[in-house]
Amino acid sequence: MTQPNPRYAGGFPKIGIRPIVDRRKLVKAAIGEMTMELAQAAADLITGQIRNPDGTPAEVIVFDTCISGMPEASRCANEFRREGVGVILTVAAGWCYPLETMETDSTLPHAVWGFNGTERPGAVYLAALHAAHNQKGIPAFKIYGRHIQEPDERGIPGDVREKLLRFARAGFAAALLRGKSYLSIGTVSMGIAGCIVDESFYRRYLGMKNAYVDMTEVTRRIEDGIYDPEEFGRALEWTTEYCREGPDPNDERERIAPERKKENWADSVQMALIARDLMIGNPKLAELGFEEEAYGYNAIASGFQGQREWTDHNPSADFLEAILCSSFDWNGVREPYMVATENDNLNAISMLLNHYLSHTAQIFADVRAFWSPEAVERVTGRRPEGIAKQGFLHLINSGPAALDGTGEQTRGGQPVMKPHWEIDAREVEACLAATSWRPTYMDQFAGGGYSTDFTTRGGMPVTMSRLNLVDGLGPVLQLAEGWTVELPPDMHDALDLRTTPTWPTTWFVPNLIPGDPVFDDVYGVMGNWGSNHCAISYGHIGADLITLASVLRIPVNMHNVDQESIFRPSAWSAFGTKDPEDADYRACAAYGPLYK
Numbered sequence: 001m002t003q004p005n006p007r008y009a010g011g012f013p014k015i016g017i018r019p020i021v022d023r024r025k026l027v028k029a030a031i032g033e034m035t036m037e038l039a040q041a042a043a044d045l046i047t048g049q050i051r052n053p054d055g056t057p058a059e060v061i062v063f064d065t066c067i068s069g070m071p072e073a074s075r076c077a078n079e080f081r082r083e084g085v086g087v088i089l090t091v092a093a094g095w096c097y098p099l100e101t102m103e104t105d106s107t108l109p110h111a112v113w114g115f116n117g118t119e120r121p122g123a124v125y126l127a128a129l130h131a132a133h134n135q136k137g138i139p140a141f142k143i144y145g146r147h148i149q150e151p152d153e154r155g156i157p158g159d160v161r162e163k164l165l166r167f168a169r170a171g172f173a174a175a176l177l178r179g180k181s182y183l184s185i186g187t188v189s190m191g192i193a194g195c196i197v198d199e200s201f202y203r204r205y206l207g208m209k210n211a212y213v214d215m216t217e218v219t220r221r222i223e224d225g226i227y228d229p230e231e232f233g234r235a236l237e238w239t240t241e242y243c244r245e246g247p248d249p250n251d252e253r254e255r256i257a258p259e260r261k262k263e264n265w266a267d268s269v270q271m272a273l274i275a276r277d278l279m280i281g282n283p284k285l286a287e288l289g290f291e292e293e294a295y296g297y298n299a300i301a302s303g304f305q306g307q308r309e310w311t312d313h314n315p316s317a318d319f320l321e322a323i324l325c326s327s328f329d330w331n332g333v334r335e336p337y338m339v340a341t342e343n344d345n346l347n348a349i350s351m352l353l354n355h356y357l358s359h360t361a362q363i364f365a366d367v368r369a370f371w372s373p374e375a376v377e378r379v380t381g382r383r384p385e386g387i388a389k390q391g392f393l394h395l396i397n398s399g400p401a402a403l404d405g406t407g408e409q410t411r412g413g414q415p416v417m418k419p420h421w422e423i424d425a426r427e428v429e430a431c432l433a434a435t436s437w438r439p440t441y442m443d444q445f446a447g448g449g450y451s452t453d454f455t456t457r458g459g460m461p462v463t464m465s466r467l468n469l470v471d472g473l474g475p476v477l478q479l480a481e482g483w484t485v486e487l488p489p490d491m492h493d494a495l496d497l498r499t500t501p502t503w504p505t506t507w508f509v510p511n512l513i514p515g516d517p518v519f520d521d522v523y524g525v526m527g528n529w530g531s532n533h534c535a536i537s538y539g540h541i542g543a544d545l546i547t548l549a550s551v552l553r554i555p556v557n558m559h560n561v562d563q564e565s566i567f568r569p570s571a572w573s574a575f576g577t578k579d580p581e582d583a584d585y586r587a588c589a590a591y592g593p594l595y596k
């Protein structure tokens with residue numbers, strides 16, 4: 001089912017592994033082979049667990065010899081650079097010469113695993129190497145197994161495995177960002193500050209570039225037929241079959257005439273093709289004589305302004321946003337795109353960071369309301385029960401809530417959102433069947449178009465996140481792990497119908513932490529959310545997000561992840577161990593952006 005996608009023309013970064021051993025002849029003879037075997041064991045683990053965005057296994061390179069000093073360290077660095085290595089792991093089982101063997105490219109996420117076997121001073125080397133990294137301002141992740149292992153052991157203990165994979169997922173996500181673009185289609189929407197593109201943030205923290213296209217380019221491409229007509233025909237047929245038009249919420253006199261609705265569907269499909277082509281290019285356009293338009297902008301995330309200059313006159317981009325953000329379309333199952341409505345680029349990046357860690361599609365939503373139990377009782381006559389008994393958040397926005405967010409994919413009978421390579425045709429149809437495409441409200445989207453109306457199934461572990469820019473501080477990341485909930489139908493209707501019920505709703509309950517300044521109360525999450533938007537990923541990925549944020553030198557201002565799961569570079573503990581949050585801020589400030 002998975003279709004090859006032109007968006008991967010540039011290939012993917014690789015993960016490089018550096019075996020390190022003492023060059024003294026007898027020591028090298030004693031543990032050189034063991035070190036290579038440990039490096040290979042780490043490579044096998046990572047290859048089996050870390051995927052490229054297209055679902056293929058990430059490529060891991062083990063340097064062909066043990067690094068014992070500066071010549072091999074330099075040869076390894078040169079080879080890894082040639083191979084496009086974006087993340088490195090150093091493996092050692094004994095002492096070596098930190099200043100001679102260390103990798104000094106501070107832009108490469110780097111972890112060091114010191115085998116904990118006291119026959120050789122592997123842990124001593126690990127500590128000395130970290131001292132060198134910290135003295136030189138090159139933070140690295142330190143992996144040291146809790147329990148002593150026997151020298152003939154090659155298995156990777158559970159605690160080492162967890163840290164190796166957490167580091168690999170986060171480092172690889174950072175590497176996937178590097179050199180790619182964010183594409184703004186249009187400019188600021190409805191006065192939302194999240195639409196302002198801060199190029200310095202993109203270049204210095206993410207290693208990304210920024211591209212801009214006016215929305216009139218979409219009009220030009222529609223009017224001049226600059227899209228693949230064969231694909232358009234298939235897409236429109238698929239859309240007609242699977243995207244079921246729901247009841248028009250407008251008063252009779254305000255409704256768009258049926259023939260114009262038909263045109264709106266065609267426009268909506270063309271907009272989706274064009275937005276995708278603008279993001280990643282399309283070789284078919286060159287075949288059709290549109291060589292320049294075939295290029296695209298190498299964009300791994302984009303935003304469409306929509307409101308109001310487009311939506312007051314043209315069909316809204318809800319279809320474009322919802323279908324591209326989903327893990328499937330008329331071409332079958334494929335990696336979801338990260339497309340923000342209202343051109344909120346900070347939310348697009350929040351979606352992207354989530355996606356590169358979870359590989360699932362994302363739900364873009366307004367953080368619309370906190371419903372206290374008291375308010376629910378006042379409005380519906382009864383209080384919420386179960387995990388919603390202390391209240392819940394209403395997450396809802398027209399547009400880029402992926403249809404995966406219906407929760408119609410299942411694993412072991414439970415609702416989930418899967419990486420696209422696990423989704424089957426039946427699940428695609430179930431997500432589509434659970435979605436009603438409702439004509440837009442004329443008071444907000446006078447140009448027409450179709451919003452997705454669905455309610456996320458309860459019982460899914462999810463993480464809501466948001467990257468904010470704060471003047472005087474810079475980027476900060478916040479997140480809340482929790483669960484989707486389903487409300488009794490009458491309670492759902494009473495609360496949903498007050499809002500914009502033709503939009504996709506997710507009821508969310510954050511995991512609470514009694515006594516926590518924020519997570520003691522659901523209201524605290526709403527009260528401390530830094531923006532109108534959030535990105536919701538499947539899974540409790542908060543610990544991975546925290547590790548990724550530390551790789552990018554972005555402090556985390558709010559989270560509900562247990563302390564034991566938090567994994568940051570070893571240098572962070574030098575900034576204080578009593579208050580990890582304070583240390584995080586000071587370390588990020590001291591090191592500054594990854595790409596300076």
Ligand SMILES: C[C@H](O)[C@@H](O)[C@@H](O)C(=O)CO
Binds near residue numbers: 190366533
């Ligand atoms: C800006 C939009 O017009 C509003 O409808 C509001 O729902 C938002 O989505 C704001 O983020």
Ligand SMILES: [Mn+2]
Binds near residue numbers: 342366397533
């Ligand atoms: Mn919004």
